[in-house]
Amino acid sequence: MAFGGGYFKTTYASDLALIDTRLRRVGLGLLIVSLLMLPRFASSFALDLVTQTALAAIGALALNLLTGLAGQVSLGHAGFIAAGAFTTAVLVEQRMPSPLLALPAAALVGAALGVIVGIPALRLKGLYLALGTLALHHVVLYACGEFQNHWGANTGVSIPPPRLGSWVLKGTIAWYYTLTAIAGLVLILSVNLQRSRAGRAWMAIRDREIAAESVGIDVARYKVLAFVWSSALTSVAGALFAYQRAFVSVEAFGFFLAIEYIAMVIIGGLGSALGAVLGAAFVTLLPYGIDAAVAALHVPGGAEYYLFPLKFGAFGLLMAAFLVLEPQGLVGIWRRARNWVVLWPLRYRPLRPAS
Amino acid sequence: MTQVLATTVVVASLYALLAAGYVLVYRATRVLNLAQGDMMTLGGYFLFLVAATVPGRPVLSVVTAAVLSAAAGFAIYRLLMRPMAGHPIFAAVLVTVTLGILLRAAIVLVYTDRIRHPLPLLGLANPPRRLPGGAVVSTFDLLTVAAAAALFLGLFAFLRLSPLGIQMRAAGEKALLAAQRGINFQLLFALSWALAGFAGALAGILYANNVRLDPSLGILGLKAFAVALVGGLDSLGGVIPGALIVAAIEVLSVRYGDPLLADVSPFLCLLAMLLVRPWGLFGTREELERV
Numbered sequence A: 001m002a003f004g005g006g007y008f009k010t011t012y013a014s015d016l017a018l019i020d021t022r023l024r025r026v027g028l029g030l031l032i033v034s035l036l037m038l039p040r041f042a043s044s045f046a047l048d049l050v051t052q053t054a055l056a057a058i059g060a061l062a063l064n065l066l067t068g069l070a071g072q073v074s075l076g077h078a079g080f081i082a083a084g085a086f087t088t089a090v091l092v093e094q095r096m097p098s099p100l101l102a103l104p105a106a107a108l109v110g111a112a113l114g115v116i117v118g119i120p121a122l123r124l125k126g127l128y129l130a131l132g133t134l135a136l137h138h139v140v141l142y143a144c145g146e147f148q149n150h151w152g153a154n155t156g157v158s159i160p161p162p163r164l165g166s167w168v169l170k171g172t173i174a175w176y177y178t179l180t181a182i183a184g185l186v187l188i189l190s191v192n193l194q195r196s197r198a199g200r201a202w203m204a205i206r207d208r209e210i211a212a213e214s215v216g217i218d219v220a221r222y223k224v225l226a227f228v229w230s231s232a233l234t235s236v237a238g239a240l241f242a243y244q245r246a247f248v249s250v251e252a253f254g255f256f257l258a259i260e261y262i263a264m265v266i267i268g269g270l271g272s273a274l275g276a277v278l279g280a281a282f283v284t285l286l287p288y289g290i291d292a293a294v295a296a297l298h299v300p301g302g303a304e305y306y307l308f309p310l311k312f313g314a315f316g317l318l319m320a321a322f323l324v325l326e327p328q329g330l331v332g333i334w335r336r337a338r339n340w341v342v343l344w345p346l347r348y349r350p351l352r353p354a355s
Numbered sequence B: 001m002t003q004v005l006a007t008t009v010v011v012a013s014l015y016a017l018l019a020a021g022y023v024l025v026y027r028a029t030r031v032l033n034l035a036q037g038d039m040m041t042l043g044g045y046f047l048f049l050v051a052a053t054v055p056g057r058p059v060l061s062v063v064t065a066a067v068l069s070a071a072a073g074f075a076i077y078r079l080l081m082r083p084m085a086g087h088p089i090f091a092a093v094l095v096t097v098t099l100g101i102l103l104r105a106a107i108v109l110v111y112t113d114r115i116r117h118p119l120p121l122l123g124l125a126n127p128p129r130r131l132p133g134g135a136v137v138s139t140f141d142l143l144t145v146a147a148a149a150a151l152f153l154g155l156f157a158f159l160r161l162s163p164l165g166i167q168m169r170a171a172g173e174k175a176l177l178a179a180q181r182g183i184n185f186q187l188l189f190a191l192s193w194a195l196a197g198f199a200g201a202l203a204g205i206l207y208a209n210n211v212r213l214d215p216s217l218g219i220l221g222l223k224a225f226a227v228a229l230v231g232g233l234d235s236l237g238g239v240i241p242g243a244l245i246v247a248a249i250e251v252l253s254v255r256y257g258d259p260l261l262a263d264v265s266p267f268l269c270l271l272a273m274l275l276v277r278p279w280g281l282f283g284t285r286e287e288l289e290r291v
Helices: A012-016 A023-039 A045-070 A079-093 A099-121 A126-150 A172-195 A197-207 A209-214 A219-243 A255-268 A275-296 A303-325 A331-341 B002-029 B036-053 B058-084 B089-111 B139-163 B161-172 B175-182 B185-208 B215-233 B241-255 B261-275
Strands: B126-128 B134-140
Touching: A012 A303, A023 A079, A023 A172, A045 A079, A045 A197, A045 A219, A045 A255, A045 A275, A045 A303, A079 A099, A079 A126, A079 A219, A079 A255, A099 A126, A099 A219, A126 A255, A126 B089, A126 B261, A172 A197, A172 A219, A172 A275, A197 A209, A197 A219, A197 A303, A197 B241, A209 A219, A219 B134, A255 A275, A255 A303, A255 B089, A275 A331, A303 A331, A303 B058, A303 B089, B002 B134, B002 B139, B002 B161, B002 B185, B002 B215, B002 B241, B036 B058, B036 B089, B036 B185, B058 B089, B058 B185, B089 B161, B089 B215, B126 B139, B126 B241, B134 B139, B134 B161, B139 B185, B161 B175, B161 B185, B175 B185, B185 B215, B215 B261, B241 B261
Parallel strands: none
Antiparallel strands: B126 B134
């Protein structure tokens, strides 16, 4: 932190508090109020964008636990999402469409898959692990494809809107509140996981595995635990995805989806929960931003013809730019901006903290 | 039975061409080039470009497309991969992923995603041939096998016999030591990328003539990646048995299982190999510790 001032935490309670200053409390309150009030002012299109961002943020936060904190690279994130979505589809086919059943079931399936990937991960490092998860992604998709071909209609499975008792979750506003609230819960969960014993163990493993082992961290156990947490949360995101889209089809979970999620955590900033949310918003909103820009420029000729490659290319270019130029992501930019404001008119923080 | 055998060898040849690209790049720079499949597509479209400009000149078109692809490989190293030196390996791998996305976007931008057939533009035909055992393959199938054999013979000769090839092996083994002996390892790394581009282009050119050309051919590259890993990521010789094994399993699962299973079978091979022998059949064991 750049703050050179004399702000010290003097009690354990203040050290444990998630929101520690008045400014942050006020800011958070304003954020919550504005999120609550948003449906009154925003169009349903804007609400849908926020909803999509929230859904993406759940997946990105889960991937951040694994890749950002524990340092285990996964190219198979889309496979876990597919697993969650198809768990829901299977339950719907079995005439058990209740979300009270589907969400825990998706979490269980995800956790089981996490153990399956996590155990080979004990032997494999870096690239080899990424490849293993990539292969697993294809295997999961194969299983889902078989299910879709044999039991679903060939194109996919439609999912009825989730129903709790007599209340049916339907419509843009209801989905907006539900998914934003769930994303908020997952955000709190992931921040707390990061501060807990498990989170500290993950970061130690990420930074240097041998050193982590020598200070008594059970590396094998915590690695598998990271996979289990991440894949369980991701599968829940997949189940929510299935309910929200009301349709599940294998085509939606290609390799590109996994790349999109990796792009979210990298563009946002690896290892930071705030970064995962920012990255999710960035990657989700980018194609709509390009749409709006093209519409505003009034480019003549068949725009739809080059719009797709344009979005695709812009995505690739931005991801490459962040990887090469700003490895700390959006969070890095935010931190630099904040330090600049706090330290102004000085450029560097004092060498010795003012005591 | 002979048909299965013949198909296996043909599929294995295509995979071997692609996997050679992975191994060449990996040996030099320890980076997995996940854009190899898209470099193959690029080679196919270079062929289409040349064939559409000067129709009816097959040799000229193929040579120009291959040279252009090699140049593209060289340029990719200089512009995109060299700045990644010193960054974590995984960041470099992700850059190759984005490279694949960019290549595909560029191809769709220029050529749309319609399926193309360069064969008539070249003025060639692709008649089926009956082999001695009764198996039937297309002419370009035979050419694929010939190209793979020629590429591998050429690569082995180059790496064993020519001074440049020996320098390339040295630079791949230990860039620092090689640099101290006065070897320009940056040039050799770029050359490895160029060779990978060339091998990918061969695969792309043959596949475009034999089957079709569309921007999503790159998917094949992921399958060929399983081949490289089964053989051992740093072993060029391992590519051939690796390709034969993966192709045989894929062909057999088409015949006795279903097409979906065949699509996923290379990845099952990959997973099995990772669990049993992560460094591959002929790879170096300590490779695993270095990544």
